[in-house]
Amino acid sequence: MKIGNATVISFINLKGGVGKTTSAVNVAATLARRRIRSGWKTKPASVLLIDLDPQSNASLTLLKKEHYKVIDNEDKTLYKLFSNEILRNDDEESIDINEIRVSPIEGLNLDLLPSSLKLIEIQDKLVEYSRYYLSSTDILFNALNKLKNPENKAYTHIIFDCPPSLGLITLNGLSLSRYFIVPTLLDAYSYWGLDKIVECVDRLRRCKASCLVELLGVLYSKVDTRATIENNKWDKEFQSWEKEFDEWLSKNIRRRGDESIIFNSRIKSSDIVRKAEAENCPLIEYYPTDPHLKKQQQEHQQEWEALVSEILERIDSRNNKRRSKIDQTDLQLF
Ligand SMILES: Nc1ncnc2c1ncn2[C@@H]1O[C@H](COP(=O)(O)OP(=O)(O)OP(=O)(O)O)[C@@H](O)[C@H]1O
Ligand SMILES: [Mg+2]
Numbered sequence: 001m002k003i004g005n006a007t008v009i010s011f012i013n014l015k016g017g018v019g020k021t022t023s024a025v026n027v028a029a030t031l032a033r034r035r036i037r038s039g040w041k042t043k044p045a046s047v048l049l050i051d052l053d054p055q056s057n058a059s060l061t062l063l064k065k066e067h068y069k070v071i072d073n074e075d076k077t078l079y080k081l082f083s084n085e086i087l088r089n090d091d092e093e094s095i096d097i098n099e100i101r102v103s104p105i106e107g108l109n110l111d112l113l114p115s116s117l118k119l120i121e122i123q124d125k126l127v128e129y130s131r132y133y134l135s136s137t138d139i140l141f142n143a144l145n146k147l148k149n150p151e152n153k154a155y156t157h158i159i160f161d162c163p164p165s166l167g168l169i170t171l172n173g174l175s176l177s178r179y180f181i182v183p184t185l186l187d188a189y190s191y192w193g194l195d196k197i198v199e200c201v202d203r204l205r206r207c208k209a210s211c212l213v214e215l216l217g218v219l220y221s222k223v224d225t226r227a228t229i230e231n232n233k234w235d236k237e238f239q240s241w242e243k244e245f246d247e248w249l250s251k252n253i254r255r256r257g258d259e260s261i262i263f264n265s266r267i268k269s270s271d272i273v274r275k276a277e278a279e280n281c282p283l284i285e286y287y288p289t290d291p292h293l294k295k296q297q298q299e300h301q302q303e304w305e306a307l308v309s310e311i312l313e314r315i316d317s318r319n320n321k322r323r324s325k326i327d328q329t330d331l332q333l334f
Contacts, residue, residue: 003144003158003176006048007315009216010160010177012170012201014193019183019221021057022273023307024049024161029282030301030308031157032110037316038156044109048101048155050140051078051115052173053163059114062104064280068114076100077116082169085139086125094139097147105285111155119169126168137208140172166200174204179216179315183267186220186241191248194218198253215253216314219307220266257321259314265307272296 011024028049035042051058059068059077071077077100084095102112129136144158160173174180180201184190198215205211249261272293276286283301288294 003141004154006155006158007179008158008160008177009311010162010173010180010213011183012160012162012174012180012197013182013184014164014166014197015184016164018185019219019267020164021053021061021161022277023181023183023219023221023267024159025058025061025282026284026304027308027311028157028159029105029108029110029284030304031159032108033284034308034312036156036312043156045156046109046154048111048113048158050113050158050160050173052160052169053115054117054119054169055163056115056117058161059112061277061280061282062110062112063102063114071100071102071114072116072118075116075118076102077114077118078169079116079118079122081143082119082122082126082139086122086129090131094143094146097143101147105281108285123167123169136168137171137175141176144176166197171204174201174213175208175211177213180213181216181219181311183219183221186223186245190241190245191252195252215261216311217263218249218261219263222269223266224269259317263307263310265303265310267303267307268300270296270300272300 009027011020011027013020028047031045032047034045036045049058049062056068056072056077059071063071075083080100081095081097088094097113100113102114104110104112126136129139134142160177162170162173166174182194182197184194201213201215205213246262253261272286273283275288275293276283276297279286283297283304286297288297
């Protein structure tokens with residue numbers, strides 16, 4: 001499914017605490033500072049981050065607590081969209097997402113659709129949702145397509161931060177995503193659950209003709225380099241996990257051409273991530289005055305920059321392959 005010309009990416013893993021939210025927020029914010037290719041020209045990226053996780057960590061990272069409390073109390077969150085959808089009569093319109101959309105950081109081309117803990121109640125009610133012309137997994141698609149954009153700005157990228165589960169709300173995001181990225185830790189259990197998520201997304205794509213979602217890559221996040229530098233035993237352990245993981249991937253997940261399943265860019269574990277979170281901002285918008293922290297921020301931001309470049313390259317390369325496939329089909333027709 002397509003939302004205008006936006007490239008839609010979900011960050012998902014069934015495991016908790018693996019860096020989904022941190023990756024979704026930092027990739028979205030880093031992208032929002034970029035210029036991206038548009039035909040022969042470039043244009044500023046414009047990003048919409050959608051927090052699908054009732055834990056609301058992405059919303060809380062980007063909004064000050066007091067601001068978020070007001071938003072949540074007034075139900076200016078995705079809860080409003082889903083609860084209204086369940087309650088409304090057939091002849092009433094679904095809500096305009098503009099009512100809940102916020103621009104959390106001044107000067108950054110990044111908008112947010114905040115989440116709420118109240119979404120937990122909605123998950124169960126959605127199971128019984130029935131409208132003969134709309135399925136429970138297409139509510140978000142419908143609302144996004146009807147998004148009235150007063151500034152006439154079209155999003156170049158839509159990013160979903162997904163919860164560590166595959167409930168109906170997550171399926172709303174995956175159904176309209178073009179790609180999914182799986183952040184994972186590099187440890188003895190890293191591939192546990194990975195087969196499940198890839199299998200479930202694959203099934204969704206097979207069963208739902210309009211769903212085009214495909215794996216863009218697996219991202220090693222929170223990589224603990226201190227352990228490897230300080231301790232030789234850990235270094236060996238890391239290498240053996242990496243080898244084991246790679247063997248598992250090649251057996252269980254289809255590689256696309258010669259592209260590696262794992263992103264070359266890795267995100268190291270760094271205290272600076274938590275410090276930026278505590279200031280309610282993505283790393284790119286965190287400006288510490290302490291020279292040591294400033295250096296740490298710059299070094300860590302380089303990792304997000306490298307990841308975003310790799311994501312954009314992968315997307316470009318897949319688009320080119322698709323285009324050349326279409327051209328070949330055209331040639332065969334003549
Ligand atoms: N690169 C990093 N360095 C240090 N700490 C990190 C890093 N990335 C994430 N963290 C911390 O790890 C914790 C879990 O990260 P995050 O919330 O992104 O994971 P998640 O997969 O979204 O978790 P959940 O499944 O609960 O939604 C957070 O406290 C975050 O601050
Ligand atoms: Mg999260």
